[in-house]
Amino acid sequence: GHRRKNWKVRKFVLREDPAYLHYYDPAGGEEPLGAIHLRGCVVTAVEDMPDSKKYDADNILFEIITADEIHYYLQAASSTERTEWIKAIQAVARTGK
Numbered sequence: 001g002h003r004r005k006n007w008k009v010r011k012f013v014l015r016e017d018p019a020y021l022h023y024y025d026p027a028g029g030e031e032p033l034g035a036i037h038l039r040g041c042v043v044t045a046v047e048d049m050p051d052s053k054k055y056d057a058d059n060i061l062f063e064i065i066t067a068d069e070i071h072y073y074l075q076a077a078s079s080t081e082r083t084e085w086i087k088a089i090q091a092v093a094r095t096g097k
Contacts, residue, residue, distance in 0.1 A: 007075065014088055019096025021064070021089065039096055040067035043081060048087045062086055 010023040010033070017070040019039045022032040046061040060082050076082035 012074075014092060015095045016092050019092045036064055036069075036070075036072055037066055038064070038089060038093045041065060041089070041093045043093065045084050045086060046073065064089065 001013070009026050011026045013019075013022045015022065021035075021036040021038055022047050024032050042065045044063055045059075046063050047059065048079075049072055052071065060076045062074055062076065062082050063084065064074065066072075074085070076085055
């Protein structure tokens, strides 16, 4: 959730029209558990979180702040993947509907 109580593995699908990042239970299920509206959002790499545990802070975290000022923290599988997600989400935030 947008208020990190613990980390959960999720499958993410980025859509441009409409501009949403839908997330699903990786064990299956066709209905999304939720969605993040990306139009007008800000997405940035997170280098340090004061309350994070060591395994959380491997330079693979990023944050999405929606137009409604909801903060989502996500952890990528690698720093390369984090960069790819950030670029893709930024593009959809600018051009998506």
